[in-house]
Amino acid sequence: MSVPAVGAATDPFQPAPGWDLLADVRELFTYAFMINAIEAGTVVAVLSAVIGWFMVLRRQSFTGHTIAVIGFPGAAGALVLGLSATVGFYAFAIAGALVIAAVRFDGRLGYRTESAVAGTIQAAALACGFWFSSLYGGFTGGASALLFGSFLGITAGQVQTLGVLAVIVLALIAMIGRPLLFASVDPSVAVARGVPVRALSVAFLLLLAVAAASAAQITGTLLVFALLVVPAATAQLLTARPVLGLGLGVAIGLAVTWTALVAAYYVPYPIGFFLTSTAFAAYLLAFLASRLRRRSRPAERAPTSDEVLEPVRS
Amino acid sequence: MASSLDGSLLGMLDHPFMERAFLAGIAVALLCGVVGYLVVLRAQVFAADALSHVAFTGALGALAVGLDPRIGLFVATVGIGLLLAVLGPRGRADDVVIGTVFAWILGLGVLALSVYTASAAAASNGGAGVSILFGSIFGLGEGAARLTAAVAVVLLIIVLALVRPLIFASIDEAVAAARGVPVTALGVVFMALLGATAAEATQAVGALLLLGLLAAPAGAALRWTKDPFAGVALSAALAVGSMVVGLAASYAAPSLPPSFTITVTASGIYALSFVLPRPVRRRVRRRRERRPGIQAATP
Secondary structure, eight states: OOOOOTTTTTSSSOOOOOSOHHHHHHHHTTSHHHHHHHHHHHHHHHHHHHHHHHHHHTTOHHHHHHHHHHHHHHHHHHHHTTOOHHHHHHHHHHHHHHHHHHHHHSTTOOHHHHHHHHHHHHHHHHHHHHHHHHHTTSSOHHHHHHHHOOSSSOOHHHHHHHHHHHHHHHHHHHHHHHHHHHHHHOHHHHHHTTOOHHHHHHHHHHHHHHHHHHHHHHHOGGGTHHHHTHHHHHHHHHOOOHHHHHHHHHHHHHHHHHHHHHHHHHSSSOHHHHHHHHHHHHHHHHHHHHHHHHHHOGGGSOOOHHHHHHHHHO | OHHHHHHHHHHGGGSHHHHHHHHHHHHHHHHHHHHHHHHHHTTOHHHHHHHHHHHHHHHHHHHHTTSOHHHHHHHHHHHHHHHHHHHSGGGOOOHHHHHHHHHHHHHHHHHHHHHHHHSTHHHHSTTHHHHHHHOOGGGOOHHHHHHHHHHHHHHHHHHHHTHHHHHHHHHOHHHHHHTTOOHHHHHHHHHHHHHHHHHHHHHHHOTTTHHHHHHHHHHHHHHHOOOHHHHHHHHHHHHHHHHHHHHHHHHHSTTSOHHHHHHHHHHHHHHHHHHSOOSOSHHHHHHHHHOHHHHTTOO
16 A cells, blocks of 8 residues: 655665766666656646636636546546546546536526535535455555655556547647637736637636646646646746746746656655755745845835825925 | 444443534534535635644644643644635745745644654653544543534534535625625635634644544535525545544554544545445425525636
């Protein structure tokens, strides 16, 4: 039931970073599993940062988390049936997104009901996943990797699937990006201008499902936020401009993923811990930076009533 | 068939482990039903979700440093609950802040799990990670069950004492504040109570499944009655019902873990509330007349 002790337990020798950076990088790239992990991590980081940016903007973090969690029984069930976990992740996440979209279609549901539905779906999904993994032979290392992530077992085929899906999703988001941005920022004006807000939100949920299921294969179901929310939230702390924000989110996501992969290679702790910690550190830094910037630029604060009235008085 | 099933179900209370499970389970379910209704009414399901993950990290963190997991549970959930309340506007935490913080906290939990499973203590208590994630209500000891039930009752009394202003503040914060209800202080106290509830529920159904016990009965109650006081009562009753049915089902079919049957029962009841229409409409109006204070507040 142990989380696969990453690094030490799997390598016959304990790898340690030397002082020669180039040699270290070359060493990392000598192992097929490490190359797969880095390729998959890169794809997932870019995809998650872009989709996550829209998700944070649309305040759908909780929905994103729910969709990722729904992937867990999918993956565990696929393992019971002898299929690959990847298939289960995508099938269940997409089905879950459709259910959430359908429930939302009843326009009278408010945020309260919606979040209660999402929470219940989440708990039910985890319960089913728990049952499936107990059928599969106890809460084995495999099930724990589904929850908390692992980068050791990523196959070349998986990297290919991730890459193809990422290209499709990114192409689609590039196509609907502008209206989606409009619909996310001001839905009522967008409706008035004839933007198909409803169709866009369903389309976005489906894209989110693919991104969450992709991220879950590396971060684990429970830790998708490390790549889906945190880089995007960090970028939005630093800039409100869409293109710059998206670029920044991708850069942060890549930095977080690469740092975590290298750390997990050398230190025998789970990758989920490194991913979330690096991401959180980036968020904290951005938070402090945005605070400092606001303080050092007093011109941007709202003028006091005295200042406003100054020219009138004199 | 039916009689033998009856016989076996009646016989289940002869087992001390079932008795303990019912004692702790019903108390925790009552608490979760009441607190959960307020959580849904206040639209804080996401915060409850975050606290459930905190519970996991707290318990495993305590195990990793060799303490009783319950100490870690309560310290972590109540502490983080207060922190979220203070960080958020008006005692409510922001979505993105919650998401970011709880991703990291869960990451720390994974670290604690790996430290703990690698340590010597884990050899005698190998299932600790699973029982914290998914509960082990059948494994509660005599003292643990009593303590869990007692704490649940105390928390329930506190919540019920505050239930009127809490409902008022949840339905219409601005009006409540204008009427002199200390909205912010209530929000902070409620997050602490929610934290303690999460810690309690973790011992029954586990950190990952407690959201089902909080959100599902409350969501169903919210669909079946608009009267908030009837809603609290109904939510508590549905939570207890899910607990009893879930425990009995797991007893009858041992291959189904109890936390699975409890969660699925609660979710099933919620799903039913989307199919069955709200039965009581006229009572709502009568209640409103009787309670003029709430009239302005019901949506």
